[in-house]
Amino acid sequence: MKEHIKGYAYGEAGLEHSPVTKQDLELLKKTLLWSDDDNRFLKMAGDVLQDQTDAVLDLWYNYVGSNEHLVYYFGENGKPNEHYLSAVRVRFKQWILDLCHRPYDQAWLDYQHEIAKRHHSTKKNQTDQVQAVPIVHFRYIVAFIYPITVTIKDFLKKKGHSQEDVEGMYNAWFKAVTLTALLWCHPFVHQGEF
Amino acid sequence: MKEHIKGYAYGEAGLEHSPVTKQDLELLKKTLLWSDDDNRFLKMAGDVLQDQTDAVLDLWYNYVGSNEHLVYYFGENGKPNEHYLSAVRVRFKQWILDLCHRPYDQAWLDYQHEIAKRHHSTKKNQTDQVQAVPIVHFRYIVAFIYPITVTIKDFLKKKGHSQEDVEGMYNAWFKAVTLTALLWCHPFVHQGEF
Numbered sequence: 393m394k395e396h397i398k399g400y401a402y403g404e405a406g407l408e409h410s411p412v413t414k415q416d417l418e419l420l421k422k423t424l425l426w427s428d429d430d431n432r433f434l435k436m437a438g439d440v441l442q443d444q445t446d447a448v449l450d451l452w453y454n455y456v457g458s459n460e461h462l463v464y465y466f467g468e469n470g471k472p473n474e475h476y477l478s479a480v481r482v483r484f485k486q487w488i489l490d491l492c493h494r495p496y497d498q499a500w501l502d503y504q505h506e507i508a509k510r511h512h513s514t515k516k517n518q519t520d521q522v523q524a525v526p527i528v529h530f531r532y533i534v535a536f537i538y539p540i541t542v543t544i545k546d547f548l549k550k551k552g553h554s555q556e557d558v559e560g561m562y563n564a565w566f567k568a569v570t571l572t573a574l575l576w577c578h579p580f581v582h583q584g585e586f
Numbered sequence: 587m588k589e590h591i592k593g594y595a596y597g598e599a600g601l602e603h604s605p606v607t608k609q610d611l612e613l614l615k616k617t618l619l620w621s622d623d624d625n626r627f628l629k630m631a632g633d634v635l636q637d638q639t640d641a642v643l644d645l646w647y648n649y650v651g652s653n654e655h656l657v658y659y660f661g662e663n664g665k666p667n668e669h670y671l672s673a674v675r676v677r678f679k680q681w682i683l684d685l686c687h688r689p690y691d692q693a694w695l696d697y698q699h700e701i702a703k704r705h706h707s708t709k710k711n712q713t714d715q716v717q718a719v720p721i722v723h724f725r726y727i728v729a730f731i732y733p734i735t736v737t738i739k740d741f742l743k744k745k746g747h748s749q750e751d752v753e754g755m756y757n758a759w760f761k762a763v764t765l766t767a768l769l770w771c772h773p774f775v776h777q778g779e780f
Contacts, residue, residue: 423733461617531780563736573728574725574728
């Protein structure tokens with residue numbers, strides 16, 4: 393049974409349209425050397441990760457929690473907000489599956505834009521009605537491409553796939569993480585420069 | 587004998603100070619899970635790549651050249667500027683070695699900032715005195731993390747290193763590319779949001 397996810401507005405009609413067009417998206421995928429194999433490997437990765445998302449989030453939250461300069465973004469006055477951390481965690485879990493299983497269509501683009509705004513002062517803290525610092529700084533959104541990519545590999549290995557399949561899933565995941573990270577940067581970038 | 591590299595202003599006193607502090611840099615490296623091993627592996631990668639930089643650039647330029655939406659940034663009115671492409675190529679080769687061999691100190695930060703401005707309308711086209719489109723769009727700077735990372739692996743394998751060393755060099759390279767890409771984004775980001 394699917395748990396209710398607060399703020400999970402995927403596909404909702406009220407979401408703002410992404411400023412990134414589907415044509416932009418196609419060119420970005422081309423830049424990322426995206427192929428049909430990546431679609432296949434991402435789906436495979438989603439199946440592999442489906443029942444491991446709690447373990448993945450444990451690892452990621454342990455990483456964030458052990459870095460004062462990162463957990464900073466989840467609170468104010470040096471105190472992390474546990475309610476905020478928990479609410480984000482549930483959506484972050486779902487993001488893993490959406491990254492792997494959803495088609496990258498208009499609804500997907502629109503929800504990436506919603507996530508982008510939730511990192512930026514445009515909308516940070518509003519979804520969870522929390523008091524916390526007003527923005528996640530840009531530099532960490534891009535830097536996160538590394539840890540969010542490399543830490544997934546051990547989880548991709550856990551279901552007995554060949555090394556070739558693991559590498560295929562890993563590379564597709566790397567592309568997908570890079571793509572979403574850059575989409576999440578849109579609100580931070582000067583108009584016309586994205 | 588070292589060839590003269592036009593616009594290679596590394597370490598020059600006249601360069602603007604990077605707006606990113608050494609303390610910011612340390613926290614970014616922490617975010618990237620940077621360790622002493624990465625320093626060692628990057629140096630090893632530099633030694634491995636030293637005499638392969640032309641082959642690496644052949645691959646990268648073939649990739650850019652076969653993507654109209656990328657070669658676009660090297661010209662105007664749909665015509666790539668060969669002089670511009672050549673001048674950038676020589677600096678790009680040197681960047682590979684600097685990424686691996688240079689200490690990440692103030693001079694390194696300052697030159698990353700110079701490179702950043704050369705991608706942005708702040709300073710694009712000036713170094714090579716060319717007529718070309720006025721900016722490289724932000725999205726491709728981040729997207730490039732993927733191709734610039736994955737394409738290096740085959741070159742890292744060419745000198746008979748163990749699989750463990752190749753993986754070590756590859757991960758350190760991935761971190762270093764992510765770090766420089768995000769530093770190159772500084773001019774594109776709203777003040778106070780970087």
